[in-house]
Amino acid sequence: MTEPNERAAAVADRYWTAIEARNWDGLGELLADNVRYELPQTRERIRGRAAYVQFNREYPGDWHVTVQRLTGSGRHAATWTSFAVDGRAETGLTFLDLDDDGRIALITDFWPEAYEPPPGREHLVERW
Amino acid sequence: MTEPNERAAAVADRYWTAIEARNWDGLGELLADNVRYELPQTRERIRGRAAYVQFNREYPGDWHVTVQRLTGSGRHAATWTSFAVDGRAETGLTFLDLDDDGRIALITDFWPEAYEPPPGREHLVERW
Numbered sequence: 001m002t003e004p005n006e007r008a009a010a011v012a013d014r015y016w017t018a019i020e021a022r023n024w025d026g027l028g029e030l031l032a033d034n035v036r037y038e039l040p041q042t043r044e045r046i047r048g049r050a051a052y053v054q055f056n057r058e059y060p061g062d063w064h065v066t067v068q069r070l071t072g073s074g075r076h077a078a079t080w081t082s083f084a085v086d087g088r089a090e091t092g093l094t095f096l097d098l099d100d101d102g103r104i105a106l107i108t109d110f111w112p113e114a115y116e117p118p119p120g121r122e123h124l125v126e127r128w
Numbered sequence: 129m130t131e132p133n134e135r136a137a138a139v140a141d142r143y144w145t146a147i148e149a150r151n152w153d154g155l156g157e158l159l160a161d162n163v164r165y166e167l168p169q170t171r172e173r174i175r176g177r178a179a180y181v182q183f184n185r186e187y188p189g190d191w192h193v194t195v196q197r198l199t200g201s202g203r204h205a206a207t208w209t210s211f212a213v214d215g216r217a218e219t220g221l222t223f224l225d226l227d228d229d230g231r232i233a234l235i236t237d238f239w240p241e242a243y244e245p246p247p248g249r250e251h252l253v254e255r256w
Contacts, residue, residue, distance in 0.1 A: 009201060040219065042245040044253045051252050060248065069223050069236075071204040073137060078199050078206030080223055080236070091168065093221045093238055095197050095208055108197075108208070110221055112240040117170040120188065124179045125172045 008098055009072035012079050015096065015104065019056060020065050028053050032103040039109050052107075061086045072096070136200035136226055140207050143224065143232065148193050152181050160231040167237050180235075189214045200224070 011030055018026035028049055037046040037055065046052050062085070069080040075098040083090040091112055099105040117125070139158055146154035156177055165174040165183065174180050190213070197208040203226040211218040219240055227233040245253070 008199070039245070041240050041242050043256045044245050044249075045256055046252050047254070055249060055252050058249070069204055069206065071136070071200050071202075071206050071223075073199055073201045076197055076199040078197065078208070078223075080206070091238070093240070095199075095206075097197075110219070110238070110240040111243075112169050112221070112238040113243065114169050115239075115241065117167070117172050121172075121183060121186070124174050124183045124186075126175070128171045128173055
């Protein structure tokens with residue numbers, strides 16, 4: 001996890017550890033001053049370390065995060081996380097891009113929701 | 129891209145290159161015999177190389193894929209892709225797990241859709 005070319009994976013690991021611990025100073029230390037947090041599904045963007053830490057600190061509900069997958073190399077990492085939010089399960093998919101100093105410059109977050117499968121592939125698919 | 133501990137990233141790169149090229153033999157060579165393809169949002173699963181290649185071969189529409197992010201190390205890789213499907217834009221998020229032989233044993237795919245942002249964070253967020 002700490003090899004030079006796995007720096008992004010190590011940062012991703014520290015990122016989720018800090019968030020789950022509500023360690024807001026620790027989270028802030030991982031972020032570039034001008035970090036951007038982007039949610040392509042809602043076309044929302046938050047700019048800057050202070051605002052992004054505040055967003056996490058204010059996030060409503062009793063939530064806990066478990067990392068399902070965490071991978072990265074060089075300046076890029078990706079994680080698949082499971083959130084328990086007030087007893088509901090949600091999935092988060094996060095892409096982190098680091099800057100020259102190894103700080104997180106861009107966080108792109110996706111929250112996929114359940115949907116009904118399209119018809120036409122029943123001959124190949126099982127449901128669970 | 130070809131360092132030993134970046135094998136998963138190299139496999140992910142070949143995976144998308146083969147799919148975009150409709151190179152079904154090339155795709156099959158990357159897959160374990162008993163590969164599983166899982167879609168957590170619909171709880172669909174496809175088992176085995178032949179069925180998964182067929183699923184891709186039969187996928188309807190005029191689609192093209194562009195890789196936005198690709199990262200990986202060891203046995204795990206993740207990609208964020210943009211699909212143009214009959215002129216519409218869709219986002220795919222894919223996690224690949226390799227087996228001992230470096231073949232893809234598990235593909236977990238997510239297709240996040242647009243949604244309306246929840247209220248309460250307008251003081252931190254801009255829209256684009």
